[in-house]
Amino acid sequence: MSTGHSHEHDHQEVPSDLTLRVKALESLLVEKGLVDRAALDALIDTYEHKVGPRNGARVVARAWVEAAYKKRLLEDATSAIAEFGFSGRQGEHMVALENTATIHNLVVCTLCSCYPWPVLGLPPVWYKSAPYRSRAVIDPRGVLREFGLELPEDVEVRVWDSTAELRYLVLPERPAGAEKLSEDELAALVTRDAMIGVAKVQVPQQGVRT
Amino acid sequence: MNGVHDMGGMHAMGPIQREENEPVFHARWEGRIFALNAAMGAWRKWNIDAGRHQIELIPAADYLRMSYYEKWFVRLVELAVRHGLVARCEIESGKPEPGSARATPALTAEKVPKILANGTLASREVPEAPRFQVGEKVRARNIHPTGHTRLPRYARGKLGTIHRHHGAFVFPDTNARFLGEKPQHVYSVRFAARELWGDEASPRDAVYIDMWDDYLEPA
Numbered sequence: 001m002s003t004g005h006s007h008e009h010d011h012q013e014v015p016s017d018l019t020l021r022v023k024a025l026e027s028l029l030v031e032k033g034l035v036d037r038a039a040l041d042a043l044i045d046t047y048e049h050k051v052g053p054r055n056g057a058r059v060v061a062r063a064w065v066e067a068a069y070k071k072r073l074l075e076d077a078t079s080a081i082a083e084f085g086f087s088g089r090q091g092e093h094m095v096a097l098e099n100t101a102t103i104h105n106l107v108v109c110t111l112c113s114c115y116p117w118p119v120l121g122l123p124p125v126w127y128k129s130a131p132y133r134s135r136a137v138i139d140p141r142g143v144l145r146e147f148g149l150e151l152p153e154d155v156e157v158r159v160w161d162s163t164a165e166l167r168y169l170v171l172p173e174r175p176a177g178a179e180k181l182s183e184d185e186l187a188a189l190v191t192r193d194a195m196i197g198v199a200k201v202q203v204p205q206q207g208v209r210t
Numbered sequence: 211m212n213g214v215h216d217m218g219g220m221h222a223m224g225p226i227q228r229e230e231n232e233p234v235f236h237a238r239w240e241g242r243i244f245a246l247n248a249a250m251g252a253w254r255k256w257n258i259d260a261g262r263h264q265i266e267l268i269p270a271a272d273y274l275r276m277s278y279y280e281k282w283f284v285r286l287v288e289l290a291v292r293h294g295l296v297a298r299c300e301i302e303s304g305k306p307e308p309g310s311a312r313a314t315p316a317l318t319a320e321k322v323p324k325i326l327a328n329g330t331l332a333s334r335e336v337p338e339a340p341r342f343q344v345g346e347k348v349r350a351r352n353i354h355p356t357g358h359t360r361l362p363r364y365a366r367g368k369l370g371t372i373h374r375h376h377g378a379f380v381f382p383d384t385n386a387r388f389l390g391e392k393p394q395h396v397y398s399v400r401f402a403a404r405e406l407w408g409d410e411a412s413p414r415d416a417v418y419i420d421m422w423d424d425y426l427e428p429a
Contacts, residue, residue: 018237018239018280018283019237019238019239021283022239022242022243022246022283023239023242024304025243025246025283025286025287025301026242026246027304028296028300028301028304028305028306029246029249029250029290029296031305031306031312032295032296032300032306032310032312032313033312033313033314033315034249034250034253034290034295034296034313034315034316035246035249035250035315035317036249036315036317036318036319038318038319039245039249039315039317039318039319039321039322040242040245040246040249041245041319042319042322042323043244043245043248043249043322043326044235044241044242044244044245046322046323046326047234047241047244048234048235048241051326052234087327087328087329088325088326088327088328088329089325089326089328089329089330090329091329092329092330092331092332092333093331093332093333093376108218110216110217110218110362110364111215111216111218111262111360111362112215112262112265113278121234122234122244124228124229124232125227125229125232125236125278126226126227126228126229128278129223129226129227130217130220130223130224130274131223131224131225131226131227132226133217133218133223134217134218134219134220134221134223135223135226136218137218137219137364137406137417138218138219138364138406138407138411140415141412141415143226146225146226147226147228153412153414154414155414156414156415156416157403157412157414157415157416158415158416158417158418159415159416159417159418160417160418161218161362161417161418161419161420162420163360163361163362163419163420163421164332164360164376164379164396164420164421164422165332165333165379165380166376166396166398166420
């Protein structure tokens with residue numbers, strides 16, 4: 001299995017024959033006329049190249065620079081996000097959660113892997129893994145510490161377990177030191193992890209425009 | 211069902227292992243099985259709840275051992291066979307049965323952007339008014355359905371507060387078993403961390419869980 005990375009992580013053991021088994025299944029389904037190979041290519045291309053956390057970052061940056069947009073986003077996230085043309089599968093019913101100086105939101109799906117695809121793309125392995133799913137609800141502060149985020153005791157941590165068809169996007173706090181950045185420059189700072197709620201948005205030490 | 215998939219609150223699952231610059235798919239087969247699931251789903255022989263349930267039915271030891279997309283492989287084979295799109299012997303031989311009819315794909319490349327952009331709405335109109343109001347105290351029912359449910363074990367029997375009303379949605383417990391959509395109101399319910407996990411939890415923190423009406427009772 002070519003994985004393109006060297007360190008150990010939680011892929012568990014992947015039987016080496018999965019490549020062959022999936023290939024055989026695909027051939028069978030194509031031969032039976034059940035699937036179209038070009039449709040498979042289009043689906044993969046969409047999530048590898050077109051849909052991902054850059055979408056969500058644009059939503060966040062807009063909310064930071066435009067108060068009226070932020071209000072729309074917090075009131076009806078599905079419609080506000082659709083203003084960018086981001087909609088559909090696994091983002092049909094969106095909710096935006098605002099992080100503030102006193103409230104920190106964190107998103108999980110303890111039962112499977114629910115995640116807001118139109119704004120964040122497909123979830124990373126850790127989000128779908130047993131360690132994150134099991135601990136996010138019982139020990140959110142410990143989980144955040146593992147991600148390098150130590151929250152003061154007086155901050156309220158709200159964990160959102162995605163048990164239904166609502167999909168959650170965290171609106172991170174706009175970082176200090178970013179006052180002069182443009183919307184596009186702000187969007188470039190917004191990370192996937194900040195929109196899940198396991199990180200804050202940081203202004204890099206270098207590269208801050210004055 | 212009280213399966214291993216319902217893992218909120220479990221211990222000893224190990225550290226969270228992150229990967230810098232993680233690719234969307236780690237191998238070609240992962241992308242192919244992801245896409246095959248979507249393309250076969252377009253036949254509408256099953257629904258999203260049945261798809262989730264099929265993964266829960268993977269035996270616990272296998273569920274924990276398998277990678278995410280290996281579970282998608284198992285799920286697709288089981289659903290395709292069970293719903294008559296493919297015969298078990300065809301999976302084994304890798305060839306269509308002699309004389310079997312050739313279908314026309316339900317999903318073509320041209321339709322992909324549209325089906326993704328449209329998605330599938332799970333919301334429904336129902337005649338009943340919501341049973342609970344924002345701010346009202348509720349208790350998650352202490353039930354243990356043996357089929358699919360989206361009521362996590364860690365919340366059962368616990369006291370919460372209605373935080374928000376989301377509207378009415380298809381009920382997964384029945385939909386997963388093709389017993390009807392049984393649409394009903396869904397609420398975001400706030401559970402104090404201490405109610406769920408005891409006095410060692412933070413007095414400030416809370417878990418918000420989306421709950422169908424059938425999961426709740428007045429408190």
